[in-house]
Amino acid sequence: MDARVIILLLFSGVCLTSAGLDKYSFINERKTWFDAQEYCRSRNGDLASARNKEDIILMTDITGWTESWIGLNDLNRETMDLYPNSWRWSTETKSRSGYMNFAPGEPNYANKEEECVDIWTEGTWSDGECSSLLNFVCFSGPSTDKTYHHINLNETWASAKNYCRTYYTDLAMIENEEENQQASSNVTDPAWIGLSRRAWTYSEATNQSFRRWWSYEPDNRSGKQFCASVYKNGFSDMGCTSKLPFLCSDGIARKQSRIKIMIQSNLYLTNQHNKDNMLQQLSASLTRAGQTDFNLSWSTLPQKLDPASLNDDHQ
Template sequence: MDTQVLLMHLLSGLSLSGAGNLNRFVAVDTPMTMTNARQYCRSNHVDLASLRDAQDLQQLHDMRSNSTRWIGLNDDPATSMQTIDVYTNSWKWSFEYASGYLNFKSGEPDFKNDEEVCVWMDSDGSWRNQECSSLRHFLCFSGSPSKPDYHLVFEMKTWEDARDHCRFWFVDLAVIKSQKENDHAKSKFWLLFVQLSSNAWIGLYREPWAWQDGSLSEFRHWVPGQPNNMGGNAMCVKLVPDGFICTDCRDVYPFFCTRALKQTILKITISSDLDLTDPNVQDNILQQFGATLTNAGKTDFHLSWSVPPKRKPEPAAAADEEVCDPSSSALMSSALEISVKTTFNQSQQN
């Protein structure tokens, strides 16, 4: 059966009414501090609003176009100055390797102008944070994070360009997870220090702003000149008509919460002469299924295959029983039971 015909059979009789792209957000008009707003959202909904894209931003503006309200983006440098974590508001390695080791110089990191989020190694092996656009030599690693070897590159690059260079020629910018490895890395470029009194990028960096619900969304819509935490207290974000502005978390504003949602799961069994175990066939079916749902105006869904456990083999046929001609098996339809999970956003009934 042709894939498109198969999809028509799947969708025939399937009611999609009432499962559209409903509003993900709730506007709360009572002014609160960021802390109290977060507590309210977590108690009554999900969390302060996290935005995935420009469509989410437009939804919020359509709801309260002229108001200033908290959203769930924030930063807290104080809690991460001497800690490392692979999650929000934390130091990370370019290679996405978790390590608790840090070796910052006394008084570092200082987060000057909220822009010094990349790290370089000094001549004594200590680390300092700096703007990622600065030009420096850099240190790459080869092998694996559990057993790295380090390589000094004498070219001068920004942190991002250095990372790309290391990923092309080696593995990544240097990952350093112990004092022994730090000494090893420093030894690779002692001559550079002696001759040039220079230093080198390593792979540590910090993502300054994160969504409080743990969302990995990279969507940002800063007002020009933002974020600008010059006073050191503007660590929370309010949404204004022009975009995001960081401000003191103790200020009082109304806010947006993310609405609690439900799921609708549809399970479908498919029989076809297509090879349904072929990943290419599966991808083709799900792509067309997704396109059909999108064309129907459904955007909040997820599709996946779930193959049932293999059945126990049937007992061998008796000698006097008729045996099928193997040559005829190509004409038989293959059958595969799958679960197509289609998740639609629906408002929680309060």
């Protein structure tokens, strides 16, 4: 059945630019990285993040070339805990529950190379080298009603992710014990799932991946340098207990855009399953296109609305 439905798609999130929407505050007090983070967060901000080279120039101007803490850190490597900003699902969407099921002693970052996660027959997880060749588990369907597919091929984590995105939705995203049991039900040997570790992430949990290290940095001197400072126009890794001035990032402006789309489809777009599946695919497409920090939702407009009147509206 041919169905024509006019949909209002709400695209909202944090819009970050360097043109004054995000204000850096230079705090000329010497603190450890942890105390600096606490100070910034107590004022409804966080340690500063950088999105491009213009941000670093701005940081340098504000600090007067004084070496200062920023939010970039690799603390998961030091503590081997589940520092939430270091472990990400391949879908790039945030887990609603924060569920994890690592086996005792895992993740252990063996040989300093284990940054991808596999699931075992009994449903426990461990970290492994991303270049290892393993079976893997994909999922399909909306995030609220996932179906898991065990793929009996041996691939690296990255190749497994590409396979799942080609034939299903993505590598398995697991958000509760029931889903974990379903995902592991056909596993006989360790199999990749969609969780992996991101080295050097920002304190404020953005998806920003911009880095500008000085030559030979980060070098993790003495195996104890897990926090980053900005100096002149580049980053250095430092011991987190060193005391430096720091940059807070606060006053982040929020922006919401409404994108209106008319969809013609032979699907019943009033069916919640179809709508959830379409939203999941759109979310994955936006993420692959480099968009971050967004929320998507559906809202059906009145049927009498003239489609010719639909134009982009930015608030």
